[in-house]
Amino acid sequence: xxxxxxxxxxxxxxxxxxxxxxxxxxxxxxxxxxxxxxxxxxxxxxxxxxxxxxxxxxxxxxxxxxxxxxxxxxxxxxxxxxxxxxxxxxxxxxxxxxxxxxxxxxxxxxxxxxxxxxxxxxxxxxxxxxxxxxxxxxxxxxxxxxxxxxxxxxxxxxxxxxxxxxxxxxxxxxxxxxxxxxxxxxxxxxxxxxxxxxxxxxxxxxxxxxxxxxxxxxxxxxxxxxxxxxxxxxx
Amino acid sequence: xxxxxxxxxxxxxxxxxxxxxxxxxxxxxxxxxxxxxxxxxxxxxxxxxxxxxxxxxxxxxxxxxxxxxxxxxxxxxxxxxxxxxxxxxxxxxxxxxxxxxxxxxxxxxxxxxxxxxxxxxxxxxxxxxxxxxxxxxxxxxxxxxxxxxxxxxxxxxxxxxxxxxxxxxxxxxxxxxxxxxxxxxxxxxxxx
Numbered sequence: 001x002x003x004x005x006x007x008x009x010x011x012x013x014x015x016x017x018x019x020x021x022x023x024x025x026x027x028x029x030x031x032x033x034x035x036x037x038x039x040x041x042x043x044x045x046x047x048x049x050x051x052x053x054x055x056x057x058x059x060x061x062x063x064x065x066x067x068x069x070x071x072x073x074x075x076x077x078x079x080x081x082x083x084x085x086x087x088x089x090x091x092x093x094x095x096x097x098x099x100x101x102x103x104x105x106x107x108x109x110x111x112x113x114x115x116x117x118x119x120x121x122x123x124x125x126x127x128x129x130x131x132x133x134x135x136x137x138x139x140x141x142x143x144x145x146x147x148x149x150x151x152x153x154x155x156x157x158x159x160x161x162x163x164x165x166x167x168x169x170x171x172x173x174x175x176x177x178x179x180x181x182x183x184x185x186x187x188x189x190x191x192x193x194x195x196x197x198x199x200x201x202x203x204x205x206x207x208x209x210x211x212x213x214x215x216x217x218x219x220x221x222x223x224x225x226x227x228x229x230x231x232x233x234x235x
Numbered sequence: 236x237x238x239x240x241x242x243x244x245x246x247x248x249x250x251x252x253x254x255x256x257x258x259x260x261x262x263x264x265x266x267x268x269x270x271x272x273x274x275x276x277x278x279x280x281x282x283x284x285x286x287x288x289x290x291x292x293x294x295x296x297x298x299x300x301x302x303x304x305x306x307x308x309x310x311x312x313x314x315x316x317x318x319x320x321x322x323x324x325x326x327x328x329x330x331x332x333x334x335x336x337x338x339x340x341x342x343x344x345x346x347x348x349x350x351x352x353x354x355x356x357x358x359x360x361x362x363x364x365x366x367x368x369x370x371x372x373x374x375x376x377x378x379x380x381x382x383x384x385x386x387x388x389x390x391x392x393x394x395x396x397x398x399x400x401x402x403x404x405x406x407x408x409x410x411x412x413x414x415x416x417x418x419x420x421x422x423x424x425x426x427x
Contacts, residue, residue, distance in 0.1 A: 008402075008406055009402075011405075011406040011409050011410060012387070012401075012402040012403070012405040012406040012409075013380070013387055013402065013405060016386070016387070037418070038409065041409060041412065041413060041418070042381055042409075044358055044359060044362045045362060045366065045377065045381045045409075045412065046381050046382065047359045047362070048359050048360075048362035048363040048366055049278060049282060049366065049378060049381060049382040050278070050382070051278060051281055051363075053273065053274035053275075053277040053278055053281075113271060113274070
């Protein structure tokens with residue numbers, strides 16, 4: 001394989017290079033550098049493609065049984081409203097069927113699913129997020145910092161269940177933890193959960209709750225205490 | 236499927252392995268699957284249509300069709316490509332019915348800019364602009380590969396192309412993005 005062939009292969013599918021291509025990379029510093037450039041490009045492409053995916057309003061719990069019925073009705077009914085209701089069921093209101101299994105578990109699952117769709121946020125890094133952005137994102141949700149919560153490496157205002165919520169990643173000595181500030185998600189008491197290999201906790205905070213997700217119960221517990229103490233609700 | 240394996244398969248496999256989509260239990264399993272996959276379905280639809288509202292409509296219609304045909308889906312692992320195919324076809328149907336006005340790329344970017352403004356990621360915004368400007372023939376396989384984790388063989392099957400044609404499109408897509416973003420040295424990289 002020559003350099004041109006390598007660059008064509010790397011430029012088309014940089015993550016699935018053949019053994020021959022990898023051997024060429026190992027012997028050609030210029031092509032190795034080219035591959036790194038393509039991989040950096042792909043990381044930016046991936047970020048750019050990750051547009052927020054939740055824009056429908058969250059479904060009020062009292063509507064969920066009716067929408068579950070609508071799902072059934074839609075199977076034999078071409079009525080547009082039912083079709084819409086049923087298709088909403090496919091996207092958001094299908095969650096109605098989930099609520100029967102317990103809304104709290106669904107919240108934990110949604111939190112982890114949201115986090116999993118921004119994997120780049122969970123990089124271990126020493127680079128802090130812009131402090132002004134942290135303040136701005138929190139302020140949009142009526143929150144400010146009264147003490148240090150640790151080094152925030154990622155901050156984003158994310159659509160979650162029909163609301164914009166602050167999504168932060170805080171670097172701890174045991175690795176990064178994700179924090180979602182959920183003004184509109186009430187929980188009556190702290191509850192730990194385990195989803196997709198992650199540990200997490202949902203804890204009451206202000207008018208709603210905070211979700212903290214990390215790699216272990218101990219890490220999450222410590223981070224949740226620090227984050228909970230740092231957040232001050234202004235409204 | 237590369238990226239998707241990094242993002243969601245543990246949940247998919249643990250909850251849905253061998254779960255039939257018939258009956259009450261099947262309904263619940265399918266509903267959970269839809270909720271789990273909806274973000275990826277929406278993003279795929281969005282990058283096809285380059286319009287949030289159209290993408291919402293496409294995903295709604297696609298999920299309705301999928302709901303009606305759920306019992307025909309036997310393999311849980313094939314759910315994602317199956318749903319993406321439905322989204323793709325639904326998008327094509329919508330374009331058969333409607334003819335959308337051409338929207339300037341800068342408007343498309345600004346429509347999606349509130350999220351980016353917070354993150355202050357200029358590089359990502361520029362990349363998004365460049366992807367918006369890619370022709371569909373290049374944008375679609377790139378989205379399938381980078382966002383959804385499809386292999387080039389899977390993309391070829393989905394788009395009805397040869398694998399060689401897919402590789403060419405993917406290469407040219409990245410080449411155009413580098414050119415549009417003014418990545419230094421890209422021309423020499425490609426030619427050397």
